[in-house]
Amino acid sequence: MSSIKKLIHITYISIESNIIFLSFAIISFVISYMLLTNTTISLNSSYINTYRQVQNFDDHLLILNNSVTYDIFYDIDSHAVFDYSPISEVMSNQIFYIDNVPYTITSNIKGVSNLYFSIGNPSNINNTYSFDKVKLLKGSIWGDNDDKIGSSVVIIDEFTSNYIYGTTESIGMTINLISTSGKREKFFVCGVVENSSTQNQLIKDLSHLDKNKNPHDYVKLQFYIPYYTYEQFLDTPDHLIDANQILFYTHNKEELSHLEESLIHYNLVNYVTQQRIEDIFNQNFKDDYLETISFIVIMIIISCTNMINVTLFSIKSRRQEIGIRRALGATRTNIYLQFTFEMIIFLLISGGIGISLSLFINMFQAYVFNNSFIILDLNSILIMFISTIIFGIIFGIIPSYKASKIKIAESLRLK
Amino acid sequence: MIVIDNGTKSYDGSQNILKDISFSINSGDMIAITGKSGSGKSTLLNLIGQLDTFSSGSLFIKGIDTAHLNDKHRSKLRNELFGFIFQSYYLIPNTSVLENVILPLYYSNKKISYQIKLELVKKQLKSVDIEDLMYKKVDLLSGGEMQRVAIARSLINNPEIILADEPTGNLDKYNSQNVFDTLNTLNKTGKTIIIVTHDDSLASKCDKILRLNNGNLEDYI
Ligand SMILES: Nc1ncnc2c1ncn2[C@@H]1O[C@H](COP(=O)(O)OP(=O)(O)O)[C@@H](O)[C@H]1O
Ligand SMILES: [Mg+2]
Numbered sequence: 001m002s003s004i005k006k007l008i009h010i011t012y013i014s015i016e017s018n019i020i021f022l023s024f025a026i027i028s029f030v031i032s033y034m035l036l037t038n039t040t041i042s043l044n045s046s047y048i049n050t051y052r053q054v055q056n057f058d059d060h061l062l063i064l065n066n067s068v069t070y071d072i073f074y075d076i077d078s079h080a081v082f083d084y085s086p087i088s089e090v091m092s093n094q095i096f097y098i099d100n101v102p103y104t105i106t107s108n109i110k111g112v113s114n115l116y117f118s119i120g121n122p123s124n125i126n127n128t129y130s131f132d133k134v135k136l137l138k139g140s141i142w143g144d145n146d147d148k149i150g151s152s153v154v155i156i157d158e159f160t161s162n163y164i165y166g167t168t169e170s171i172g173m174t175i176n177l178i179s180t181s182g183k184r185e186k187f188f189v190c191g192v193v194e195n196s197s198t199q200n201q202l203i204k205d206l207s208h209l210d211k212n213k214n215p216h217d218y219v220k221l222q223f224y225i226p227y228y229t230y231e232q233f234l235d236t237p238d239h240l241i242d243a244n245q246i247l248f249y250t251h252n253k254e255e256l257s258h259l260e261e262s263l264i265h266y267n268l269v270n271y272v273t274q275q276r277i278e279d280i281f282n283q284n285f286k287d288d289y290l291e292t293i294s295f296i297v298i299m300i301i302i303s304c305t306n307m308i309n310v311t312l313f314s315i316k317s318r319r320q321e322i323g324i325r326r327a328l329g330a331t332r333t334n335i336y337l338q339f340t341f342e343m344i345i346f347l348l349i350s351g352g353i354g355i356s357l358s359l360f361i362n363m364f365q366a367y368v369f370n371n372s373f374i375i376l377d378l379n380s381i382l383i384m385f386i387s388t389i390i391f392g393i394i395f396g397i398i399p400s401y402k403a404s405k406i407k408i409a410e411s412l413r414l415k
Numbered sequence: 416m417i418v419i420d421n422g423t424k425s426y427d428g429s430q431n432i433l434k435d436i437s438f439s440i441n442s443g444d445m446i447a448i449t450g451k452s453g454s455g456k457s458t459l460l461n462l463i464g465q466l467d468t469f470s471s472g473s474l475f476i477k478g479i480d481t482a483h484l485n486d487k488h489r490s491k492l493r494n495e496l497f498g499f500i501f502q503s504y505y506l507i508p509n510t511s512v513l514e515n516v517i518l519p520l521y522y523s524n525k526k527i528s529y530q531i532k533l534e535l536v537k538k539q540l541k542s543v544d545i546e547d548l549m550y551k552k553v554d555l556l557s558g559g560e561m562q563r564v565a566i567a568r569s570l571i572n573n574p575e576i577i578l579a580d581e582p583t584g585n586l587d588k589y590n591s592q593n594v595f596d597t598l599n600t601l602n603k604t605g606k607t608i609i610i611v612t613h614d615d616s617l618a619s620k621c622d623k624i625l626r627l628n629n630g631n632l633e634d635y636i
Binding site (some may be wrong): 007012016320321325327329331334407408409413 | 458466467471486487506518527
């Protein structure tokens, strides 16, 4: 501590004589910082957005793109009630009748409370990890209470609504779902959601098809019903056949592993857990981050090589000062540390100016182009701060060593 | 206190600038080193002050052979035993009087608080009558004031030996007299003073005169 104090006291920084060095350093800091914040922020926001998309159940239903059939969402807000219904049973080949037209559930997983699931015809299934945000167009999503008591409510998508009722104004209408064992239940439509992109694609394809063919072979009619309702309404399945994608959420690691065990037990190989989504994003995040950082490192190394030159030059012009200090009792180590410290301070000053400047540039471009303003990114500043100190130490080695080796008597003869 | 035995100095093995010099300096001496320009006066003073080392021969300071001292020891001697005054003052530009005078205290290993350091600086500046210049930039001072700052700086660590290389060379008559009187007074308080000068009238006021001629010790009276 006291040696740092001493360094501060013996530091000799003259901005005027280092103006080239300073402007050079500032420019490289502006570029590095802008790169760093931009990457951090865009990565952060894409991460957060995806995360939100997955988590936000308020006015959106979420379905996995291209695999609408087996979407199961576990509401993160009610994970506390998870334990009342462990995953133990899986439905398969249940047939539903809508207006006496049969529909099949190929498989479904049961056991997660507060669950949204869809029933449909499993065609055109791809394994992708992209998400569709499905907008609620009409009505609302059932509440927690409906979940608990098993209300007979259903959410359908635009296509299904149009198909069944010829309109999207179907709130309050009823749909009869009949299970294989003959149980029949009247469901009230409480909400209508936008078609998923898969659904839209299917509808497009459908227009080219043989008009005489049953559209049910191609199009998925989708019904989302509360889990508890589903549990009461449907019968116990025989076994599970391959489900394609299952998305569920839980913040409880134990539940997760329990669920994972079950999935493995039922030969469900393709499933996505929140952990995996996070891993995937983290990985992407890290890759991009590393890429940027390595770019910045290269830039800083190039600029630091120049900095060494400038510093060496400045040491030449400071030989007499070094001689005086040595005459007054400075050891070689004192001189070495002084120069390294000055280099670090100098870099920090230019870093400070550079960062402020890039923030200013950001504000300016946000103002001119009406873009979103990039805020102060503390993480990037911290990274810059630490790397500056490290670079100051590394790139200060040669100049500081040279400074410490200057011969006193000779340097004092200089005019 | 200082004993030089067959001291020889050459740069890069070329011709000798100091040739086989032997003499000794006692504590409390006030010695003038004189000689023509280029005769090796500054070189000799630098060698005594541990700013440089002899090529051969030996230099004892207080009984210690300086030949094998490491950088740390030499620096300690420069810092604590010697005080340097130069013809062109050698103040650090762009800094204040205070920052210049306090510097040897930072290079010293004595653990004293900033407050005490500040007091020491004030005291030292007062002794050369420039206490009101403490926060002034050294670049703005007159030659006489600069040399007084340099003297204050050389005295801050209370050294036993003052080495002055033509301290009056750049000063007018009044200031030269002033500097010489200061050195004289210091000598009276027991400090050893070694002055390089080619002003014969100044030299004659010293206890002893050491005359160099082309690197040879001509006489030492
Ligand atoms: N670092 C050095 N390299 C080479 N020659 C030097 C060096 N320092 C001094 N000299 C030479 O040594 C001689 C004595 O120099 P100096 O001691 O400065 O003389 P003085 O102070 O008596 O005028 C001069 O000829 C000078 O050129
Ligand atoms: Mg000289």
